[in-house]
Amino acid sequence: MFTTAIYSxxxxxxxxxxxxxxxxxxxxxxxxRLRTAVGAAVGAWCLVGxxxxxDVPGKxxxxxxxxQEDRNIKLDMPAGAGLVDVTGLHLFAVDTVVSPxxxxxxxxxxxxxxxxxxxxxxxxxxxxxxxxxxxxxVPLEGDALDPITVVIDPNGDFQADLxxxxxxxxxxxxxGSDIVATLSVSGTTLAPxxxxxxxxxxxxxxxxSPLAGSTFATIRLNxxxxxxxxxxxxxxxxxxxTCDDAAELxxx
Numbered sequence: 001m002f003t004t005a006i007y008s009x010x011x012x013x014x015x016x017x018x019x020x021x022x023x024x025x026x027x028x029x030x031x032x033r034l035r036t037a038v039g040a041a042v043g044a045w046c047l048v049g050x051x052x053x054x055d056v057p058g059k060x061x062x063x064x065x066x067x068q069e070d071r072n073i074k075l076d077m078p079a080g081a082g083l084v085d086v087t088g089l090h091l092f093a094v095d096t097v098v099s100p101x102x103x104x105x106x107x108x109x110x111x112x113x114x115x116x117x118x119x120x121x122x123x124x125x126x127x128x129x130x131x132x133x134x135x136x137x138v139p140l141e142g143d144a145l146d147p148i149t150v151v152i153d154p155n156g157d158f159q160a161d162l163x164x165x166x167x168x169x170x171x172x173x174x175x176g177s178d179i180v181a182t183l184s185v186s187g188t189t190l191a192p193x194x195x196x197x198x199x200x201x202x203x204x205x206x207x208x209s210p211l212a213g214s215t216f217a218t219i220r221l222n223x224x225x226x227x228x229x230x231x232x233x234x235x236x237x238x239x240x241x242t243c244d245d246a247a248e249l250x251x252x
Contacts (some may be wrong), residue, residue, distance in 0.1 A: 007201075011061065011070065014044060014185075032119070054138055056171055056181040060172050064121060065216075068230075071125040073252055082154065082156045082189075082218055083112075083114065083154070083189075083249060084112075084153055084156055084189040084190075084191060084192055084195075085112045085119055085121065085192055086110055086112055086191075086192055086193075086194070086195050086218075087110060087111050087112050087192075087223070087225055088110055088192075088218065088220040088221070088222055088223045088224065088225055089107060089108070089109060089110070089136055089220070089221050089222040089224065089225055089226075089227050090107070090108040090110050090121070090125060090194075090195075090218035090219060090221060091105065091106075091107065091108075091218060091219050091221055091231075091235060091236065091239055091240055092105070092106040092107070092108040092121070092216065092217075092218045092221050093105050093106075093216065093217060093218070093240065093241045094106075094199060094214065094215075094216045094241075095215050095216070095241035095242070096199070096203075096214040097130075097209075097212070097213045097214050098207075098209050098211070098214075099174040099176070099201055099209070102128075102131065102173045102174055103127070103133065104128075104171055104172070104179075105125040105126040105128065105133075105137065105171070105240050106123040106125055106126060106171075107123075107126065107139055107143075107221075107229055107230075108121040108122065108123055108124070108126070108218060109121065109122045109225040109226065111225055113154075116151070117152045117153075118149050118150070118151055118152070119149070119150050119152050119158060119189070119195070120147055120148065120149040120150075121170055122144055122145065122146075122147045122148070123145040123148070123149070123166055124140065124141055124143075124144045124145075124200070124216060124229065125138050125139075125140045125143050125145075125146065125168055125171035126138065126139060126140070126171060127140055127142070127170045127171060128171055128172070128173035129173065129195075130172075130175075130176060131173060131175070132173055133173070134232070134235075134237055135232065136232045137231075137232030137235055138231070138232055139211075139230075140168060140170055140171065141228040141229070143167075143171070144168070144171060145165060145166075145167070148160070148162055150185070150187075152189060155188075155190050156189040156190075157186070157187070157188045157189075158185075158186070158187050158188070158189075158197075159184070159186045159187075160184065160185055161184045162179070162182075162183045162184060162201075163182065163183075163205070164180065164182050164183075165180070165181055165182075165183055166178060166179065166180050167179040167181075172184070173239070175206055177205070177206040178205065178206070179201075179203065179205065179206070180204045180205040181201055181202060181203045181204055181205075181211065182201040182202050182204065183199055183200070183211065184199070184200050184201055185197055185198070185199050185200075185216065186200075187216070188243065189248055190243065190247060190250065191250055192220065193216075193219060193220040193250060194217065194218050194219055194220065194240065194246040194249075194250060195220060195244075196215070196216060196217035196218065196240065196242065196243040196246045197206070197215070197216060197217075197243065198213070198215055198216075199211055199213065199215065199216055200212045200214070206251040213243055215242045215243075216241070217239075217240035217241050217242055217243060217245055217246045218240075218246070219236065219239055219240055219246065219249060221236075232247055
């Protein structure tokens with residue numbers, strides 16, 4: 001019975017070795033564990049007096065070498081889509097935990113430098129009446145924020161500390177007061193039509209409140225970042241504020 005159980009274990013392990021294994025550090029860890037387990041089973045088989053002990057570890061080594069190219073597959077898909085050119089004029093919405101459902105909205109003149117992997121955007125606030133997400137959305141060019149530049153990594157992701165920002169009260173649909181906040185962002189480029197992510201930091205004025213858990217997303221309105229700014233009536237009523245929203249909108 002003991003030898004039968006060991007033989008079954010060898011069969012199961014050998015069959016598992018025959019399946020595709022993950023690549024990279026995780027793949028090497030799995031291979032090491034398999035080699036150890038198989039070696040232990042084979043050792044036990046030989047200890048009970050069996051003849052013709054199979055060279056399973058040797059077969060595993062050959063399998064590893066012969067199938068390396070096939071196993072070079074990432075298990076975890078990157079959050080972004082690589083260095084995507086999101087250059088254009090975007091509608092940029094920030095849904096904060098302070099006023100969920102009443103996002104701050106901007107027009108973002110956005111450019112990507114492929115040579116330096118830099119994404120630069122200038123945010124132009126849109127005016128919003130108290131409690132509104134669509135009215136009147138007049139571009140406030142005189143209150144544009146200084147250009148923001150972030151570096152996109154090979155996966156299409158970026159992180160940046162934006163320091164202290166001030167947004168005019170005309171773009172604040174919650175209180176109508178000027179907003180002063182520290183802000184850092186973590187984002188990704190989903191497609192040429194959108195980039196999105198999360199925001200952290202603290203509101204300093206008109207109240208003091210953390211921003212952790214806030215989100216942002218964009219949708220491209222024009223491929224030309226210097227295109228004339230649209231009026232409120234020309235802006236989409238349905239727009240994303242999270243990466244999930246953006247992905248769903250792009251899939252339509």
